[in-house]
Amino acid sequence: MRAIRIGLLGCGVVGQGILRLLHEHAGSLERRLGAPIEVRRVVAKTEGKARAHHVPAELLAFDAESVLGDPEIDVVVEVIGGLEPAGRYVRTALERGKSVVTANKFLLAEEGHALFELAEERGVDLYFEAAVCGGIPVIRVLREALVADSVVAVRGIVNGTSNYILSRMQQEKIDYAVALAAAQEAGYAEADPSLDVNGGDATHKLTILATLAFGAKLLPSHVTTEGIEHISAIDMKMAERFGYVIKLLATARSLPVGLLDLRVHPALVPQSSVLASIHGALNAVYLEGAMLGPSLLSGYGAGAMPTAMSVVSDLVDVGRNILRDARGRVPQRTVPSQLLLRREVQPAGMHVSPYYLRFSVMDRPNVIAKIASVLGAFDVAIHQMIQEARAAGPRAPVNVVVLTHPTRDDALRSALREIQMLSGIVEAPRAIRIETAA
Numbered sequence: 001m002r003a004i005r006i007g008l009l010g011c012g013v014v015g016q017g018i019l020r021l022l023h024e025h026a027g028s029l030e031r032r033l034g035a036p037i038e039v040r041r042v043v044a045k046t047e048g049k050a051r052a053h054h055v056p057a058e059l060l061a062f063d064a065e066s067v068l069g070d071p072e073i074d075v076v077v078e079v080i081g082g083l084e085p086a087g088r089y090v091r092t093a094l095e096r097g098k099s100v101v102t103a104n105k106f107l108l109a110e111e112g113h114a115l116f117e118l119a120e121e122r123g124v125d126l127y128f129e130a131a132v133c134g135g136i137p138v139i140r141v142l143r144e145a146l147v148a149d150s151v152v153a154v155r156g157i158v159n160g161t162s163n164y165i166l167s168r169m170q171q172e173k174i175d176y177a178v179a180l181a182a183a184q185e186a187g188y189a190e191a192d193p194s195l196d197v198n199g200g201d202a203t204h205k206l207t208i209l210a211t212l213a214f215g216a217k218l219l220p221s222h223v224t225t226e227g228i229e230h231i232s233a234i235d236m237k238m239a240e241r242f243g244y245v246i247k248l249l250a251t252a253r254s255l256p257v258g259l260l261d262l263r264v265h266p267a268l269v270p271q272s273s274v275l276a277s278i279h280g281a282l283n284a285v286y287l288e289g290a291m292l293g294p295s296l297l298s299g300y301g302a303g304a305m306p307t308a309m310s311v312v313s314d315l316v317d318v319g320r321n322i323l324r325d326a327r328g329r330v331p332q333r334t335v336p337s338q339l340l341l342r343r344e345v346q347p348a349g350m351h352v353s354p355y356y357l358r359f360s361v362m363d364r365p366n367v368i369a370k371i372a373s374v375l376g377a378f379d380v381a382i383h384q385m386i387q388e389a390r391a392a393g394p395r396a397p398v399n400v401v402v403l404t405h406p407t408r409d410d411a412l413r414s415a416l417r418e419i420q421m422l423s424g425i426v427e428a429p430r431a432i433r434i435e436t437a438a
């Protein structure tokens with residue numbers, strides 16, 4: 001029987017998970033695929049590094065060419081991460097007629113268009129289920145299950161690290177820095193957590209999801225992105241008083257006017273909403289189809305075994321295509337690259353939503369009246385307002401929290417710039433969108 005022969009580039013968290021899964025599920029995988037999956041070579045970077053016991057030492061190599069240059073290898077699995085050298089390896093594999101399975105959202109969001117075009121040109125597959133939401137099969141759902149529908153919105157929590165941090169802040173009333181340190185200690189955040197907490201990772205994932213959902217040619221630069229670094233324990237507490245929790249939301253909507261609305265930012269979501277109950281490292285994605293209506297996918301968006309599961313599922317799909325000589329049967333992004341649409345994206349300033357605003361002010365007469373007057377001048381209507389009781393001495397600032405009616409982003413930002421200049425305002429006002437549709 002012909003085996004599907006693979007070369008693994010990367011032997012870290014995900015790579016070692018893949019080797020474990022291929023070993024433990026070898027029998028069922030062979031029955032389902034109709035052929036065994038044979039690992040020919042595993043490439044890592046650091047010689048002498050300790051690996052899990054199920055990593056076959058005799059397969060380890062430290063030179064990517066030992067995989068890319070092996071004519072026997074059908075599929076290259078790229079789980080190194082980052083743009084380079086991973087991008088160069090993926091390009092080389094595709095150019096040499098090998099199918100590729102990757103978990104690399106950074107690479108696909110930034111350089112995916114050229115890579116998918118190359119795969120189509122060479123008649124090979126480029127699969128990427130693990131690149132978005134780890135173990136949750138959202139790519140397959142968008143690409144295959146919803147192929148008869150027209151997706152109007154994708155909304156979700158797609159970064160487990162930031163969700164873990166926000167969940168700890170919410171549950172334990174601790175500040176951002178303390179929750180981040182706890183996430184790092186628990187292994188949920190890397191030593192450099194920048195892309196997770198600044199919204200960059202969620203933006204990569206949203207770019208990939210929106211490309212599939214709307215059949216449009218999109219880049220991360222089309223997404224309005226804000227991170228969670230400025231969320232404080234006081235914002236969590238105040239949001240709770242109004243019946244909300246704060247989540248990092250990724251949203252992609254097709255607007256009736258034909259524009260796409262693409263955003264990643266922290267948002268207040270109602271405590272009663274499903275997304276509010278997605279805690280810790282879990283992910284969840286709402287898909288709204290014109291025919292299907294709303295549907296929800298939830299599960300582990302990261303971790304060795306959920307991510308390995310998605311990679312190996314892709315390997316089975318790719319292997320089936322190879323065995324039947326049907327590579328490229330399913331367009332990887334729902335349509336062939338040349339049929340992706342050019343869609344205009346709504347500028348961030350045009351977005352309309354209610355807002356949570358927090359002003360740190362001196363507790364003295366007329367400060368609130370001046371804030372209200374500036375908001376009114378920019379057509380920002382107040383829906384609710386509370387002022388914290390002063391805890392310390394007479395010169396200590398107090399927090400005033402305002403919930404607005406729906407307001408345009410650019411009008412609100414202009415009002416806040418003016419308010420920041422008023423006397424009695426102690427620090428830059430905080431503004432967080434309220435997402436009632438969550």
Ligand SMILES: NC(=O)c1ccc[n+]([C@@H]2O[C@H](COP(=O)([O-])OP(=O)(O)OC[C@H]3O[C@@H](n4cnc5c(N)ncnc54)[C@H](OP(=O)(O)O)[C@@H]3O)[C@@H](O)[C@H]2O)c1
Nearest residue numbers: 010011012013014044045046079080081103104302303307
């Ligand atoms: N971790 C998750 O839960 C998760 C979830 C979804 C998607 N992903 C994606 O999966 C990919 C891998 O993530 P990971 O967490 O497994 O990363 P990781 O633990 O840091 O592993 C990276 C692996 O790549 C190897 N490597 C680095 N540079 C290399 C080079 N120049 N040549 C050959 N090998 C090289 C490293 O070698 P050494 O071992 O010798 O250092 C290591 O084995 C990334 O794209 C990530 O975004 C990860």
